[in-house]
Amino acid sequence: MKRQIRTLFASLAVAMASSAWAASQPIDSIAAVINDEVITVSELALRVQQASRQLQKQGTQLPPQDVFARQLLERMVYERVQLQQARETSVKIDDATLERAIQRVAENNKMSTAQFRAALEKDGLSWSMFREEVRNEMTLGRLREREVESRVVITDAEVDAFLAAQSATSTQEVMIAHILLRAPDGATPQQWSKLQQRAESLLARAQSGEDFAKLAAGNSDASDALNGGNLGWRRADRLPSLYADAVRLLKPGAFAQVLRSPAGLHIVKLVDVRGGTDSSPQTVQRTRVRHILIKTSDTVSDAEARQRLEALRARIVGGASFADVAKRSSGDGSAPKGGDLGWINPGDTVPEFERAMNALAINELSQPVQSPFGWHLIEVLERKDEDVSGERRRNQARMALRERKSDEAFDDFVRQLRDKAFVELRPPYANQKP
Template sequence: MRSRKIASLGRVLGLAACLVALPLTLQAQEYQSLERRSLDQVVAVVNDGVIMQSELEERLQQVQRQAEEQGGSLPTGVNLRRQVLERMVVEELQLQMARDANLSVDDTELNRQLRSIAESNGMSLDAFADRLEADGMSLGQVREQVRREMLIRQVQQRQVGGRVSISDRDVERLLAQQAPGGPTEQAVIEENRARHILIGMTPNRDESQARAMANDIRRRLQQGESFAALAQEMSDDQGSALNGGELGWLRPGQTVPAFEEAMNELPLNQVSEPVRSQFGYHLIEVLERRRQDVTQESQREQVRQAMFQRRASEALEGWIQEIRSQAYVDIRL
């Protein structure tokens, strides 16, 4: 015991001697480095990556904040820390797979997703950033979190999507079990045949310029210029522009909410005011409307979606257990 104490003391004295020999500025830098290492430490090694204590603490704060907002309850103490860390380990494994596969998230798509999140909360992107700051977060942090989630989704779709298949026979069998006598409720929907011209925001065109451009195109349409010709020339929706802006028959839920709401309120053959969505500004014209009985089709699709979600969830859980068991993971809590 005495020899171990002396050896330990010798190491301390040796370190002190080194510090004395260093200039004061280097001593301060070394002390700050040691202090940082003492404040932060590795809590998990995941293959060739690590999860730091500071990252775990940040995630714990997010989880607790979300639980408070939703009125939910959480495990306490060590159990919560272990559950959150395990979730972070699984995320890190999937992000490593994304890096190995050279997957990436397009900045335009990422910005669109952030704008969509803000709009789903009834806020502009600026108001959303202010709200995050008030909650102790930044738009940059959320942007990085969304980017990670989008990468993980890509990995899951690649790895799990192909493992799930739903046949027509599966659907018919479940339908027969649920409603042996056939459909009990009629489903009738209203469809719109519409066309649009989209003016999006670009690095060289801000929102006010896009809105002004859309208003100018609407004025030209009112003066008699061809909708199809202007769509081909001006629309940023390349998929429909070549077809004169035609979108075909649209069912409820096939377009973003702002577009669908404006389309449903439009009289036939009238061009809308510029309609703002996460994609930019739309000029919409409804050419026809019809009602469709989709009772059986709707039931089949609902059953197919329910079966897919259940099987995909089971496949995802099995795949996660698989990659977790194959990885090198060292938990250091």
């Protein structure tokens, strides 16, 4: 959700102002065909307007409009193939979930939902368009959670190898910015060669002092291009291994040589470094918790799963045994144990579950809670503090590896969706090189 909200704020901070480029476009024409859907020039023009306003607010110099439009069109294609995959796999956001997300966005802006709507409409953004954009962002986030993050497996052997490569638990954080030039699936040597030439040219321009944020906005195929390709502060051990290895010996402001991965070519800049190492004893709070899970599927919607849990909750509040209800109704592997998950460490569960668990008092029963796995009722049984220095290092290593694998797997997942789709870019965009 944090990732979704960051993306959401970036896209919603703009208004629908007119621009000379947009006004010059033939509004009724088609910019791209993606399978059985189209992206119209008017949709692209609106995205150019929004992104231009965003870059201006950030103080980033705009790329040439035709290059910028081509880059944004390619990003729209990637979004569209993901949304199509979400529909095909029944990943969707119901209205109740959408309303709760909008309410959180409004609260983060210290407004009521009505005040937030009025502010958006004052800036010229229609409420229906805003709602659809929020729904799409949430859908893409849930698609990533279901198709990629929930399938990432970290073995004990991988954790052992990771820890063996570290002399101490690193708390160092780095800020890097990057440009991704995607390569098509099964790219030929000639295609790789052309991509390499383009990457070397961009690297030379960046090293000569050209604004990296502008280069990223006009050239990068990554989803964070409009943020200047900036990944924000991250623990060094949680960067994709390709990036972590490349920046390890760099000084702030320096660039790595062009990097190659299955996704394409990467230009990486180390912006800054902070923090150090910490090997002192660590105490964490462990929680013994149990839950009841109702999974969503093609036949069980979010609304139906939530309603079933509300009915189960009413039975438990009315005196029914939580363990008995879990054994009969939970769709989790913990059902035979009455839903008991045992002792949970921070980071052991998905963020949505952990946030809800941490907010509960002992023996308090939660309201229905949504996660990538479905809907949960959660009850905290016990809590205790333990010195888990060694175990904490293993958990940190496991989380770092999970984050690395998730990023890499998601890039590969999206690239494969794009390559499998029928995509036709119409002139003049088909004749431009990003």
